[in-house]
Amino acid sequence: MSHKAxxxxxxxxxxxxxxxxxxxxxxxxxxxxxxxxxTRLRAVSIGQGAVWLSSMVVLNQAWYAxxxxxxxxxxxDIGEWNQIDKVGHAWSAxxxxxxxxxxxxxxxxxxxxxxxxxAGMGIAYESVIxxxxxxxxxxxxxxxxxxxxxSGSLLFASQEYAWGEQRIxxxxxxxxxxxxxxxxNQKANNLYGASLxxxxxxxxxxxxxxxxxxxxxxxxxxxxxxxxxxxVGYGVDGLYGGYDNFWTDKKTGVYYDRTDIARSRQFYLSPxxxxxxxxxxxKRFKALKLLNSLKLKLPMPTLExxxxxxxxxxxxxx
Numbered sequence: 273m274s275h276k277a278x279x280x281x282x283x284x285x286x287x288x289x290x291x292x293x294x295x296x297x298x299x300x301x302x303x304x305x306x307x308x309x310x311t312r313l314r315a316v317s318i319g320q321g322a323v324w325l326s327s328m329v330v331l332n333q334a335w336y337a338x339x340x341x342x343x344x345x346x347x348x349d350i351g352e353w354n355q356i357d358k359v360g361h362a363w364s365a366x367x368x369x370x371x372x373x374x375x376x377x378x379x380x381x382x383x384x385x386x387x388x389x390x391a392g393m394g395i396a397y398e399s400v401i402x403x404x405x406x407x408x409x410x411x412x413x414x415x416x417x418x419x420x421x422x423s424g425s426l427l428f429a430s431q432e433y434a435w436g437e438q439r440i441x442x443x444x445x446x447x448x449x450x451x452x453x454x455x456x457n458q459k460a461n462n463l464y465g466a467s468l469x470x471x472x473x474x475x476x477x478x479x480x481x482x483x484x485x486x487x488x489x490x491x492x493x494x495x496x497x498x499x500x501x502x503x504v505g506y507g508v509d510g511l512y513g514g515y516d517n518f519w520t521d522k523k524t525g526v527y528y529d530r531t532d533i534a535r536s537r538q539f540y541l542s543p544x545x546x547x548x549x550x551x552x553x554x555k556r557f558k559a560l561k562l563l564n565s566l567k568l569k570l571p572m573p574t575l576e577x578x579x580x581x582x583x584x585x586x587x588x589x590x
Contacts, residue, residue: 305380312379320372320393328400340409347405347412352514354537358420359481359506361398365424366442367567369394373428387432394425439489441546443482443503445569445590446472455528459512459519480507480590482569484544499549503569505540509578534580542574542589 305312350358373390377383398421406413424442431438448471451457464475471478484503488496510533513519517530547564563570574589 304377308380313376313381316375316379320375324393324396324400327397328404331400332404336404336408341407342409344406345412347414348416349411349414349514350416353476353511354508354535356476356479356481356506356508356511358416360476360479361417361420362424362427363442363444363481363567365394365398365421366428367394367424368397369425369428370438370567372397373432383436384433387429391425391429394428395421398424435489437489439486441484441486441501441567443484443544443567443569444479445482445505445571446475446479447590448472449475449478456512456530456533459528463512476511477509480505480538480540480569482506482540482542482544484546484569486546486549488549499546501544501546503540503542503544503572505538505542505569505574507538507540508536509538510535510580536578536580538579539577540574540589542569542572544572545570 369387369390371390372393373386376386376389381389395418399418402413402417402421405411405417427440427442428438431440448468449460451460460471460475460477464471464477465473482503482505484501486498486501488494488498488500510517512530512533517533517535518528520527547560552560569590571588571590574586576584576586576589578584
């Protein structure tokens with residue numbers, strides 16, 4: 273996920289569309305229309321277009337206006353951050369595609385067509401950052417990022433086409449990393465921000481991304497619990513720069529070489545729960561339903577393989 277501002281429009285899209293792929297016994301305002309509703313479709317189309325354009329304007333003023341411009345150019349960053357940023361791009365595009373498709377479904381567009389439209393919008397939302405990067409001398413248009421954006425959107429659309437449901441969900445989890453070393457803490461503040469929301473969204477060392485498969489969906493004649501998932505995840509640790517762990521402090525001019533800190537990849541295996549497969553009753557469970565819409569991985573016992581430290585078992589991990 274980019275260190276630039278994350279398009280927070282996804283949160284609004286999820287909230288609007290969280291019910292679009294659920295089961296409803298009666299129609300309501302949030303339920304998908306049984307047939308094409310041109311009023312809804314017009315509102316959805318204009319709204320998403322406005323969100324795309326406003327995201328570009330806001331992001332440009334909030335971030336890129338502070339950096340020198342250049343002619344449009346490409347930038348090869350495929351080797352940075354142990355590729356965790358590329359996984360983040362794919363997850364964001366998957367999230368955006370699902371959200372957008374939900375809105376198109378709400379307006380009465382058939383499921384498969386809505387999935388195509390949603391996938392296109394998922395790529396479009398993420399392309400805002402890439403377009404602006406392309407005109408910045410600090411970065412450039414990343415083909416690697418665009419490939420990740422496309423893969424995330426296609427993961428959503430292909431499942432809608434093949435199965436009419438999301439049997440494999442793309443999920444995210446994060447925790448705040450405690451940097452006890454003052455130098456490393458300052459470096460983390462510079463890279464990832466100091467506040468908790470910034471750290472959750474930016475600190476690669478605390479992020480994990482998961483592909484969570486619903487077992488019952490692949491064997492619907494079985495007696496498996498309908499809500500039981502198995503998830504494989506990816507994370508990183510020890511990253512204090514895109515490619516390496518040495519830097520010069522811009523304020524003091526002091527050079528730091530922390531190549532003693534191993535940069536590692538982490539692979540996870542964990543059970544998970546598909547909250548959409550549980551029949552919730554009562555308003556107090558709405559928060560849990562929202563967690564599923566936001567594609568957040570629940571903390572569960574987790575087996576970790578670390579490229580520097582071998583196997584490790586966590587009682588609960590996220």
